[in-house]
Amino acid sequence: xxxxxxxxxxxxxxxxxxxxxxxxxxxxxxxxxxxxxxxxxxxxxxxxxxxxxxxxxxxxxxxxxxxxxxxxxxxxxxxxxxxxxxxxxxxxxxxxxxxxxxxxxxxxxxxxxxxxxxxxxxxxxxx
Numbered sequence: 001x002x003x004x005x006x007x008x009x010x011x012x013x014x015x016x017x018x019x020x021x022x023x024x025x026x027x028x029x030x031x032x033x034x035x036x037x038x039x040x041x042x043x044x045x046x047x048x049x050x051x052x053x054x055x056x057x058x059x060x061x062x063x064x065x066x067x068x069x070x071x072x073x074x075x076x077x078x079x080x081x082x083x084x085x086x087x088x089x090x091x092x093x094x095x096x097x098x099x100x101x102x103x104x105x106x107x108x109x110x111x112x113x114x115x116x117x118x119x120x121x122x123x124x125x126x127x
Contacts, residue, residue, distance in 0.1 A: 003020055004042065006038060014030050016038070022055070022058060078119075079115055108121055
């Protein structure tokens with residue numbers, strides 16, 4: 001299994017790095033009208049990763065913005081990761097948010113309630 005690397009393709013795009021070592025990151029802006037292709041790549045990769053996951057597994061998210069269409073896929077991705085806990089994987093989720101972006105922080109708390117797994121919110125001055 002190889003790592004998944006999706007580089008920035010423009011100023012309003014995602015950068016994804018999923019390492020087989022269990023270190024994952026998603027950053028940038030997710031505002032495609034159809035975000036399915038990029039999230040499907042992540043979901044497919046995670047399905048294979050789940051066969052032999054690393055312990056611990058860490059996901060960091062640094063999203064400046066994501067639209068409603070992306071929110072659905074983000075939630076699905078988080079739910080997929082949470083299934084690793086059933087395999088005794090120590091799953092750590094860290095979401096970086098600008099300190100002034102209370103809407104983002106509220107959304108992260110909603111996601112946390114929906115997936116029933118803690119998400120640490122790390123406040124930063126700016127991206």
